[in-house]
Amino acid sequence: MTQKQLFEIAENWFTQQGWNPFPFQKKTWKAFLGGKHGLLNAPTGSGKTYALWFPIILNHINKYPDYKTKHKKGLKAIWITPLRALSQEIKQSAERVANDLETQMTVGIRTGDTSTKERARQRTTMPDLLITTPESLQLLLASKGYAKVFQDCSAIVVDEWHELLGTKRGIQMELGLSRLKTVCKDLRIWSISATIGNLEQAREVLLGPTSQAFENSVLVQAKLNKKITVKSIIPEQMETFPWRGHLGLHLLEEVVPIINNSKTTLLFTNTRSQCEIWFQKILEKHPEYAGEIAMHHGSVNKETRIWVEQAIRNESLKAVVCTSSLDLGVDFAPVETVIQIGGPKGVARFLQRAGRSGHRPGNESVIYFLPTHAMELIEASALQVAVKESAVEDRLPFLNSYDVLIQYLTTLAVSDGFYPDEIFPEIKQTFCYQGITEDEWQWLLNFLVMGSQSLKTYDEYKKVEVESDGKFKVNNKGIAMRHRFQIGTIVGDASIAVRYQKGGYIGSIEEYFISKLTAGDVFTFAGRNLEFIRIKGMQAYVRNSTKRTNKVPSWMGGRLSFSAQMSKLLREELYTADPEMKKQSNEIKALLPMFQKQREESIVPKPDEFLIETFKTRDGYHHIFYPFEGRAVHEAMSSLLSYRISLLTPITCSLAFNDYGFEMLSDKPIDIQAVIDNNLFSTDYMLSDLQKSLNSNEMARRKFRDIAVISGMVFTGYPEKGIKMKHLQSSSQLLFDVFRDFEPDNLMFQQAFTETFEHQLEEGRLRLALERIAQQEIVWKQCTNPTPFSFPIITDRLREKLSNEKLADRIKRMTKILQK
Incomplete structure (x- = not known):
């Protein structure tokens, strides 16, 4: 088929839906069908999913002209999403196109939520189009015969690339892509990113700066003049408005009319504890909202989260108090209004949240900013400028994360094994490891086989064997199983499941909060007051309580810091407070x-x-x-x-x-x-x-715990039998001290200091x-x-x-x- 005929198929489908394809969608189709790789920069809710599902399916139609009568099974495209919550939406879009065009293509999901039965089915027959996460992709690379599974895959799309860039999950993606470029005969790699400052670099990191893929790639930008309106909630009694605070509850009554005037409102808080408190207080002051208001954050159990997301779609909820768990592309049409409580600390995060309202091409997004103390009105003023100028942060990529590389090499050794001479050039083509030296590579290979210099007498660190033909392979089933359990780069504080004494899972809380409670203490979690009974294993048992309490779980992730972009904008706004300045925003005047x-x-x-x-x-x-x-x-x-x-x-x-x-x-x-x-x-x-x-040793020690877990030096335990954080902490501390005293040139030990200074400080x-x-x-x-x-x-x-x-x-x- 000619490109023109293929385009007609797509355009007819759009006409049947009563839509017109956007220029950026057509541009993406053309580039993809022309064999190019690329990065698509488009805001949430602009039709970016169809910009890439279409050319993937049109490419299949072009390859197999009798696609309506005959069907060749096997994996043809992979869509990577950083959030499991998005996978259902993406699946629905893919199925809609595949079914309407009568392609017989199947669509499947493979994430941490996928049932064992479904996984087993996928092992024998992969769906044509697979939606998965970075971790699940690595798990597929850890299965025997993976090259055969991937050989006919013609496209990989990495969604929400700006969320992965500058994280270790992003490096995991870089490594996975470096392998698939070799394994798949005819592969096109694309990513979708909302606004970030360094788009060109984002494309370079995705494809590898020295790769042919990068040379044959394009950047497509959606020029959709989406109107974003920021409205600050300015207190009437500015003289008595507090100069400090972190909750913003004194403006609670200002929020009520906004909720009443909208079909659905999302109230974004910066932390889970703030989310819990706002939810409680709104219900306390306005019991009439019972049943019409819900809460959504990452520690609430999956069933409740899915129920809330569905209820927003059905327009059966008036308001949802949430954290960034609802930031990313969960495709809600009916959200009319968004309220940001307290400074969002970054422009990109604020724009992402604003985009949740008016989530349709051409619709205006309205976001209210509720300051929690007076100084935050300066932030509100700075955000107005940021929105006008589209001034968004860069996401800076990591370099030389040896822990992720060790994990990846072990993954390859667990599946079919690898030959270092074949894998090294692939790794050198990635952005993260472009500067890796021959000596460092040899050190890492030695580490896989013998453990480090100072640990070589301990067998538990010898994971990989070198076979007679030079292949690196894991032959021990126990090591392979433990490795598969631990694939991933997200190392949080150990979380403890919160359950009712009679069963019934409520959610999870970080261990350090639970460790401070004694029996009989009452705390607020998941919108209810719970009395703590006891801890057994990695479970905390509770019962409902009628007692009032001001104990709310706090999560370590709650201490966000200003981005560089936000700091600069804030200073510039503060300087306009000079009485001689003619032009001042309403916030500065207030x-x-x-x-x-x-x-x-x-x-x-x-x-x-x-x-x-x-x-x-x-x-x-x-x-x-x-x-x-x-x-x-x-x-x-x-x-x-x-x-x-x-x-x-x-x-x-x-x-x-x-x-x-x-x-x-x-x-x-x-x-x-x-x-x-x-x-x-x-x-x-x-x-x-x-x-x-x-105490840079102390800070590096904390960083080293994550490095030890990601590289597999420390095992976090089997599911349901997690190892307590204090044991993890002590085993990683022991290793840290050994390296400090006997092997200071250990690459992982040095990495802990690099990360402390470059990323944390x-x-x-x-x-x-x-x-x-x-x-x-x-x-x-x-x-x-x-x-x-x-x-x-x-x-x-x-x-x-x-x-x-x-x-x-x-x-x-x-x-x-x-x-x-």
Whole structure:
């Protein structure tokens, strides 16, 4: 068939649905059918799924002209999704096209939720079109004879590529694709990505910078002028609006009319605990919503989540309080309104959430921003600018993650085995391992066969055998089984299943929260009050309780930090607070009373100023610095600075930080003039000072736990019989100490430090921030009282130490002093 005839088939189908294909869809069809690889950049809800299912199916029609009467079984295309929740939607789209065009093609799903029976069926006959996750793809590569399963596969689509880029799951994908390029005779690789800043690099990472695939690839961008409207909920009584907080509950009544005026509203919170609290409070104040409001986050059990997603589609729910578990492409048409509670910390995340409303091509997306404290209105103003300018973050890819490579090589050794000379060139073509040296490769091969230098006397680390012809192979069934159980790169804190004493699974909570409870304690989870009874194995048993409680599980993932893009926009908005500025947003205008109060004691910094405030309270001497660079950078900068100050004068201080700045609290004053005179914000010797200042060993030790699990040095246990986190922690700590003392050049040990500095402490951003401060005039204000800017930082530190009631009283007293 000619391309024109194939296009006619697709266009007729669109006409039957009463639609017109978009130019970007046609462009993608043309490139795909012309044998090209590529990246499609299109927003959620724009028809991107049909942009790629169509050419895949048209390619099949072209290959097999008698497709309506004869059917050649076997895998023809794979669609990778990072979220299991999306697989049903993608399957429905694929089936709709395949059935309407009478292709006889079958569509199947293979994820962690797929039943054993279905997997067994797939083992004998693979569906034509398979929807799966990065982990399940690796599991297929771990099965014997995988090359035969994949040989006729002509397309791989990686959906939501921006979510995988810059993560270890993304590296898993790079490695999987490097193998399939060799195994599949005629393969086209495509990815779909919503907006990210570095699209060109995203395509390079997908295909490999030196590969032929990259040279024969295109970037297709959907130019759909989707209108996004951001509406800030500005409190009427700005004078009494709190200067700190993290829940935003004082604006609860402002949300009610928005919910009432929409068919369905999604309320996005940043953390699971905030999600639980909002859900409880709305029901407490408005019991009339019972049965019409639900909650959705990653720790709620699967059945409940699926029920909620279905209820949104049926328009039977008025509102859903959720976390990022509903961020990604779950295809809901009926959502009318989205409310973001508190700063989303990043532009891309905010746009993704905005796109959940008006989720149809051409529809306007409306998102309300509800600030949890006054300073967040500056964020709201910055987000307005970001939306206008489409200023979105880059997602930076990892380099040289040896742990993921070790896991991948073990996967190949578990299935059919591998010859190093065949696999090394494939791995060198990936973005992540483009710089790997021959020596490092040999070290990794030795590690697979003998364990590391310092562990070679222990048999449990010898997993792979070298056969007489040089093939690397796992022959031990136990090792193979354990490896399959542990494939994946997501290492969370061990989660514990929460169950009713009489059975009935409610969800899962991180072990460290449960470990702090004693029998009889009541906590809120999954929208109910539960009394803790006991822990047995990896299960926590509970019963319903009528007691009130303020204990809500907190999850470690809850401490998000500003992205670099968000920090820059925030600073630029703050600078517009200058009274001489003609143009100010409504949010900045609303903050005038706070800025006024700030100027009474201190200043609101201008672009060329860096502010330091000092004052004394009964807690001690406070020294507050305002880089406005985000929590992660402030954590590193505060440690670096306190270390450098201690070299001038011996002093002990406690550190606190948030997204706006950081505080050093000490029992005697720090000589700020000496800090300025000695140029302590210099980038000279930054890395070595940082290593000395932080307990970098401790931080690297925590990172090493994940590396040890991903590389398979530590086994996490069989399903239902998970190994307790403290045992995992102690085994990985033991290994860490052995490498530190006897084998410091161990690649995995070194990787723990690299990841600590580059990813956790964002060393690159810290350097840029220090360079920026070097250009500014340092303004030191000696205040008599805390200022509005300092308030969120001081009270954050208090929250770590005081119970909620004591904290509320303390903040009331502090506010009174400030308002005088």
